Amino acid sequence: MRLLIIGGSSFLGRATAEEALRRGDSVTTFNRGLSDADVEGVEAVRGDRTSDDDLAEFAGREFDAVVDTCGFVPEVVGRSAAVLRSSGAFYAYVSSMSATTTWPVAITPDNAPGQDCPPDAGPDDGDYGKLKAGCERAVTETFGDRALVVRSGLIIGPHENVGRLPWWLTRIARGGEVLAPGDRDVPMQLVDARDLAAFMLDAVLAGTGGTVNATGPRGNATMGSWLADCVTATGSGATLTWVADDLLLAHEVEPWTELPLWMPPGQEADHVWDSDTAEAERLGLRSRPVTETVHDTWTWLREAGGVQPAQPPRRYLDPHGIDPDKEARILAEHHRLAG
Numbered sequence: 001m002r003l004l005i006i007g008g009s010s011f012l013g014r015a016t017a018e019e020a021l022r023r024g025d026s027v028t029t030f031n032r033g034l035s036d037a038d039v040e041g042v043e044a045v046r047g048d049r050t051s052d053d054d055l056a057e058f059a060g061r062e063f064d065a066v067v068d069t070c071g072f073v074p075e076v077v078g079r080s081a082a083v084l085r086s087s088g089a090f091y092a093y094v095s096s097m098s099a100t101t102t103w104p105v106a107i108t109p110d111n112a113p114g115q116d117c118p119p120d121a122g123p124d125d126g127d128y129g130k131l132k133a134g135c136e137r138a139v140t141e142t143f144g145d146r147a148l149v150v151r152s153g154l155i156i157g158p159h160e161n162v163g164r165l166p167w168w169l170t171r172i173a174r175g176g177e178v179l180a181p182g183d184r185d186v187p188m189q190l191v192d193a194r195d196l197a198a199f200m201l202d203a204v205l206a207g208t209g210g211t212v213n214a215t216g217p218r219g220n221a222t223m224g225s226w227l228a229d230c231v232t233a234t235g236s237g238a239t240l241t242w243v244a245d246d247l248l249l250a251h252e253v254e255p256w257t258e259l260p261l262w263m264p265p266g267q268e269a270d271h272v273w274d275s276d277t278a279e280a281e282r283l284g285l286r287s288r289p290v291t292e293t294v295h296d297t298w299t300w301l302r303e304a305g306g307v308q309p310a311q312p313p314r315r316y317l318d319p320h321g322i323d324p325d326k327e328a329r330i331l332a333e334h335h336r337l338a339g
Contacts, residue, residue: 001025078139155193178241
């Protein structure tokens with residue numbers, strides 16, 4: 001298969017390039033060369049997808065499939081899609097569950113309505129989820145039944161450039177007492193980037209169009225199990241101290257970011273981990289054990305020196321992780337209240 005990956009050097013794009021090469025596909029990547037080194041074996045085309053001149057590199061080229069892993073602005077995605085429409089390719093666009101009108105306030109079914117956002121919206125016309133919905137429309141209006149919209153859930157794995165699992169691993173590797181947030185039994189839905197990459201390549205090879213939720217099965221981890229996996233993977237001997245949601249909120253801990261993936265009840269987000277994945281599983285999405293993903297991510301981090309690698313800033317993401325002094329204050333208050 002002749003594959004073009006928009007992105008292709010970091011996290012999901014990198015996993016997609018590596019899996020495609022493993023299968024014997026011919027892989028071209030298109031990126032600015034800022035995030036990470038290219039995967040050995042790809043044809044790397046340098047350029048910025050916001051530039052018409054750079055996009056013109058692909059005018060007249062033919063591909064069997066395009067996998068778009070880094071589209072965040074509808075107007076920009078629409079221009080890329082317009083240039084590639086004549087390539088004969090099948091177009092897979094990586095969206096997000098947050099593009100829907102349901103997530104995280106209700107169960108998110110497959111083909112849930114997307115948020116109201118036009119396909120030519122600019123970067124200031126909405127938040128991350130709304131703009132993702134506009135990007136979906138930009139792709140589907142251009143490619144029709146040759147388009148697959150992959151609404152990804154929470155992606156983890158080696159080369160993660162968001163900083164959620166890497167932050168927890170880096171913190172736990174320091175050892176000592178670690179603040180563990182809320183209810184350890186909260187069920188999660190996590191998907192390894194490598195499994196998502198394999199699923200997308202299978203889908204585009206089969207010409208499977210439509211819109212599908214693509215994440216792990218509900219309950220493939222809990223907050224307690226995945227943090228325990230981090231302790232085991234790092235071998236740090238860290239101890240987890242579970243602190244109640246109310247105390248964390250009283251100390252103004254920011255859900256989701258200061259303690260990554262912690263979302264207490266009552267935050268209008270009671271269905272963060274409640275997306276229907278039956279269709280993706282029917283189409284072949286298989287999720288490896290989260291324990292394996294945590295182990296492999298720590299192996300990658302150790303190769304990077306045991307700390308989360310610096311990543312270029314992205315305006316739609318807040319930094320992850322709680323200040324050590326704030327963590328210590330909360331733990332002290334927890335112990336005081338516990339007597």
